[in-house]
Amino acid sequence: MNKVALKLDHITRRFRSGEETLEILSGAEFSLNVGEIVALVAPSGTGKSTLLHLAGLLEAPTKGEVFIGERSAKGLSDTARTAIRRDQIGFVYQFHHLLGEFTACENVMLPQLIAGVDAHQARERAKDLLTRFGLSHRLNSLPGRLSGGEQQRTAIARALANRPKILLADEPTGNLDVGTADNVFNELLRIVREEGVAALIATHNDELASRMDRTVTLKDGKLVPLNV
Numbered sequence: 001m002n003k004v005a006l007k008l009d010h011i012t013r014r015f016r017s018g019e020e021t022l023e024i025l026s027g028a029e030f031s032l033n034v035g036e037i038v039a040l041v042a043p044s045g046t047g048k049s050t051l052l053h054l055a056g057l058l059e060a061p062t063k064g065e066v067f068i069g070e071r072s073a074k075g076l077s078d079t080a081r082t083a084i085r086r087d088q089i090g091f092v093y094q095f096h097h098l099l100g101e102f103t104a105c106e107n108v109m110l111p112q113l114i115a116g117v118d119a120h121q122a123r124e125r126a127k128d129l130l131t132r133f134g135l136s137h138r139l140n141s142l143p144g145r146l147s148g149g150e151q152q153r154t155a156i157a158r159a160l161a162n163r164p165k166i167l168l169a170d171e172p173t174g175n176l177d178v179g180t181a182d183n184v185f186n187e188l189l190r191i192v193r194e195e196g197v198a199a200l201i202a203t204h205n206d207e208l209a210s211r212m213d214r215t216v217t218l219k220d221g222k223l224v225p226l227n228v
């Protein structure tokens with residue numbers, strides 16, 4: 001049987017909006033197997049970002065449980081959730097959020113230093129990842145000097161720096177032109193597969209989704225399979 005990297009068990013998420021209560025997820029069920037890459041394709045406003053935030057333990061569900069591997073995150077302290085996020089989960093967003101005063105290499109080193117990796121080892125890992133993303137000549141460049149595609153490659157390298165078990169990506173190439181998005185996406189998939197990371201990737205792009213192992217969508221607050 002496949003081992004599960006991430007499991008959402010009957011997740012409901014409600015938001016209060018003035019007098020109204022908005023139910024975005026309604027008993028959603030989902031399992032992401034170890035090493036599997038799944039596309040999340042759904043119309044705007046249906047709850048993709050909400051789902052990724054819950055999966056990444058950035059928010060807690062109104063009802064239901066999130067499991068990272070075998071471990072339920074229910075009732076954990078903020079410190080324990082932060083530790084799970086730091087050690088096991090990598091995030092990539094549509095906008096890179098790199099730190100402008102640090103070089104590409106330092107940006108990829110930073111999460112490792114925070115996790116207690118020694119500086120030499122962190123630098124070697126950062127160099128290795130950035131080289132695999134074709135950025136060996138940009139190690140010492142500040143983000144402002146990088147192209148959009150290079151910035152996003154660096155952000156993906158940073159998300160993978162601590163060897164997470166799970167990568168969560170919210171429109172990771174949504175901010176790039178079509179050709180650049182295509183290249184960055186191919187590299188993301190190649191390196192995620194090389195690293196054996198399980199990934200859940202939200203995208204509006206059916207063609208990109210078709211390169212992943214399977215696709216799910218959100219319908220009436222639940223995750224259902226989608227053929228792309």
Ligand SMILES: Nc1ncnc2c1ncn2[C@@H]1O[C@H](COP(=O)(O)OP(=O)(O)OP(=O)(O)O)[C@@H](O)[C@H]1O
Binds near residue numbers: 016043
């Ligand atoms: N903190 C919040 N408080 C109130 N409503 C919220 C909150 N966060 C999200 N929502 C609402 O939940 C719904 C889903 O939002 P979400 O950002 O998850 O959608 P999405 O599918 O990621 O959209 P997009 O593709 O446009 O990024 C939206 O109607 C949004 O306004």
